[in-house]
Amino acid sequence: MKSVVMSALENDYRVIGIRRGWAGLLHYNLDEHSTHDYYVKDLSLHDVHRIDRTGGTFLHTSRTNPQRVKPQDVPDFLKNSAYGKAIDDKGTMDYTDYIMKVLSHLGIDILVTIGGDDTLSYSVRLHKEGFPVVAIPKTMDNDVFGTDYCIGFSTAITRSVDFITNMRTSVGSHERIGVVELFGRNAGETSLIAGYLAYVDRVLIPEVPFNMERLAGYIMEDKRNNPSNYAILTISEGAIMEAGSIIESGEEDAYGHRKLGGIGEVVAEEIKRLTGQGIMYQQLGYLMRSGAPDSLDRMVAMSFGHLAIQLIQRNDFGKLTALHGGKYTTVPVEMVLSGKKVVDVKSFYDISTYKPFIKDFLGVPMFLS
Structure with missing residues (x-):
């Protein structure tokens, strides 16, 4: 965001930030000026000059999909309006016509959207509607299709490796088995790379269903072979x-996803039941994606931001900034x-031992993706 704003202002563009992303456009009330003050912010150098020192976004974010709005999520002023189009018999509505109206009202000519495949899927919709869009991939799962790398991945891996390394103190002292659950819905790259770099004993990923009894046998063997007995x-x-089956809870969000999490605890309990060993279970969750970005993420974020403005200057819209083979494109x-971007199991994983395994490093992508 910093490089987008700085580069845009240097080239005489006016930059407007939309608070809470797609939710900000959906909840913007054309007849209520207070919503303008709340959701729309002109961005200056002063607003962004320090934001790369911490993580997160001061504009905030949301899980809103304007083309699939559940009845309970429709703003009151849009209920029974002519803008919504029913897309199923449950009252789910598509408010893209209203989003286009708001963009026109605000005088926005081009959108730079930053997010994962869910957020960017609506960028695709606006592009198909004829609105100029430039998209930037940002998700710690690194699973946006079309790019080797997404902003946030390196920082999430760095955090995870640090936590795993620190966790060895307690797990080793108590001679236990440690189970560390990491974010990763459909792609196991976070578990694979964090486990690979932290030299953990076994790595479990969504792409390969695992056998609980075999896993318990392996992890006991690993414990016995460790001089510190963990x-x-x-x-x-x-x-x-x-x-x-996958462990989910709660209702589906606007993109059809239920909340994931808990498989690590299930595995920890099963290992304890099968082996009688003491277990330390840690669900890192949001700690993986919190805090200041590392140097690699700063580099990629800055480069993607500047590239986005260069695309705008060329009137080259409907594009996703990307990295292919280590080069920006x-x-x-x-x-x-x-x-769907998933782990190349054949190249980077041993399905029989549940371990990262790179058969030949020549020509392998930097992030094993």
Whole structure:
């Protein structure tokens, strides 16, 4: 965001920030000026000059999908309006016509959108509606299709490796088995890379269902072979046991996702039951994505931001900034909907031992993705 704003202002563009992303546009009331003050902010150098020193976004974020708004999430002023189009028999509405109206009202000519595949999927919709969009991939899961790298991934891995390394103090002192659950819905790259770099004993990812009995046997062997008599494994929140199912809770959000989490605790209890060993279970969750960005994420974020403004200057819209083979490039924004980015199991994982395994490093991408 900092490089987008700075580069845009240097080139005589006016920059407007929308608070809470798509929610800000959906909840902007054309007849109520107070919503303008709340959701719309002109951005200056003063607003952004220190934001790269911490994580997060001062504009805040949301899980809003304007093309799939549940009845309970429709703003009061839009209920029974002509803007909504019913898309199912449950009252789910598409308010894209209203989003386009708000963009026109605000005099916004171009949108720079930053987020994961869910956020960017609506960027694709606006692009198809003819609105100029430039998209930037940002998700610690690193699973946006069309780019090798997404902003946030390196910081999340760095945090995870640090936590795992520190956790060895307690797990080793008490001679236990440590189970560390990491974010990762459909792609296991966070568990794979964090486990690989932290030298954990076993790594579980969503792409490969695991056998609980075999895992327990392996982890006990790892513990016995460790002079300090302990072992550690990482597990993605989206991992599943053989013949099992993904562990979810709560209602679906605007993008059809229920809350993931808890498989690590289930695995910890099963290991304890099968082996009789003491367990230390840690769900890192949001700690992975909190705090200041590392140097690699600063580099990529700055470069993507400047690239986005260069695309705007060329009137080259409908593009996603991307990294391919270590080089900055762009792809059509529709790419984010054309597939699912997952771990290349054949190249980077041993499905029989549940370990990272790179068969040949020649030509391998930097992030094993």
